[in-house]
Amino acid sequence: MRRRYPSDVSDARWRLLESVLTEPERPGRPRSTNTREVVNALNYRWTTGCPWRMLPHDFPAWATVYCYFQRWRDDGRLRQIREVLLRKSPYVPLAETDRKQWATDEPTRPGREKRGSDSATRSPLRAG
Incomplete structure (x- = not known):
C-alpha cells in the first residue's frame, strides 16, 4: 500500500470517473495498470506542476x-476527467454541471476592455 497524497481522488469522485473511464474488454493480455492510480x-x-519524469515512484x-x-x-x-476533478461537489452528475463558466462573454476582469493605449505600447512605425 502506498502513502496517500493530498491530490488523490476521493472515493466519491472515483465512482463518477469510473463511468467515464470504463472501456469494453479487449482480447489479449488483461490490463495490469490500475486506472485509479493513473488518475x-x-x-x-x-x-x-512537476515534469512527467519526476512523478513519484509509487505511481505507475x-x-x-x-x-x-x-x-x-x-x-x-481527459476533459471529462478534469471537469469531475474540478467540480466543487462530487455528488453533482456530469450532465448537470454548470457549463456557463466555460462559455461566458464577460471579461475576466471588468473594465479591462476599456483601457486605452499608451506611448510605451504604441508601434513606432504607426503615426498617431
Missing part, C-alpha cells in the same frame, strides 16, 4: 501515465 498520478502532476511509470494522458486527451475523456 491519481495525473491529478498529482496537475496539482504540483511516468511513460505509462503519459500514454494514458495522450489517449484520453485524443478521445476527449
